[in-house]
Amino acid sequence: MNNRQKDNLFKYWAILCTCIGILMLVIFLTNILITGLSRVDWAFITSLPSRKAELAGIKTALLGTVWILILTAIIAIPIGVAAGIYLEEYGKKSRFANILEINITNLAGVPSIIYGILGLEVFVRTFGLGRSILAGALTLGLLILPIIIVATREAIKAVPKTIREASFALGASKWQTISKQVLPAANGGILTGVILALSRAVGETAPLIIVGAATYVSFTPNSINDEYSVLPMQIFNWISRPEKEFAVNAAAAIIVLLVITFFMNGIAIYLRNKWQKKVKW
């Protein structure tokens, strides 16, 4: 076999591999769409759960997801971004910062169910928050914290040193340089990271099972202390039922969940492109 043939062989192999990945996604999506699309309508989204499959809807789960998402964002974004700024701008040289850094990298690799166990022990039991939205959001907040921290650091790192120097040389203090030059320039990157982290939180099931998200809630949440369900929990619940009609409901709920995550990823990609275009050094 000569070099050109090897070249071609490799090319076709690569195309084949790509196709396998895409094919899986296509099969999965068509399967879901065929099963569930006809079930997705306004009534499905606005109905409470029910023992009768054709009457059941995702209202409580969807609202639960929205509550959890917003609360998780409120908890995780300020802490994550601030931690990222500290590690990148202030704590560079200390041993303490080194230890923090290693731990954060490790945290990003911890399986999500471990966060669930942590959340159960700390938030649900020790803090006595019970099976509340707050306990769930705190747990998911911890889960996505490393992602936000890493994204913040990467975005800050991408701001050229020359911008910092220029700011310092004009007599700006460190905080002025960070708040007026570095953060505005890093904004797009940070926001992208935050959205990707939140879209991960939307799909998480395991930690919420442990901290007690309910599979059946017949009322919509009114405060952060209420019981709640989320879309992945609802899907999980319906899938495990014997009746075939509930499988259709599950497929429909999966479509809604997919739309939410695709939408969030879309915003992230849009922001990234816009940011890359705007800032050319």
Add this chain to the structure above:
Amino acid sequence: MAEKSEVVNFMDYKLTADKVNVWYGNFHALKDISMRIRPNTVTALIGPSGCGKSTFLRLLNRMNDYIEGFRMEGHILIDEKNIYAKRVRVEELRKEVGMVFQKPNPFPKSIYDNVVYGLTIRNVRDKKTLDEACENSLKQAALWDEVKDDLKKSALALSGGQQQRLCIARTLAVKPTIILMDEPASALDPISTAKIEELINELKKYYTIIIVTHNMQQAGRISDRTAFFYLGLLIEYDTTANIFTNPKEEKTQSYITGRFG
């Protein structure tokens, strides 16, 4: 050839460096540097890469403070005041001593915001004051006529030469008395370079300028005095005319004639 100003007494020096030594970790970057600089002159710092001329320049507005392992001995006086004294706030020092960098480094903001940045960080909020400062600085930097119609345009949309003059305008807006320039024209084309040199000649009337350059002709064209650095030592410091036509040190002679560097 003695300059007329040689007779003026020591009080008339804008800047005095006295036995300055600098280390980066174990590396001895500057050795016993002493030099005096008069107000309203252009001083060129020349020498091969790594000779310490940029280190010396960055000592004067304390930009080396951020480098890990930086250590300094000796004194640097500006207007008779030791700029490395404990009570000195670097933010205020840098109001006195502006700096223009090698590569134009405008902020990714509008032209207007770039020029007034040094004022807004000092809490100048009055629109009229900012507008005036912006116009005056851009005029002084010979950029006003090219940008006056669209001050809201992004600074990144300007050409390299315009960006560098914007960076000069930004520095002037803070009203410094000394301007440090670190090879300000090395990233620019010949026409933009000529404009910058012309500008330096003009600015000399109001400011004391210290410029690092790799370009011998440039040093010859724009500076009153030239300092030749080599391996962390100040080999020779004299009027530019003397350095280029009649250097006392053999090292200087070989460097300016291009035998090494």
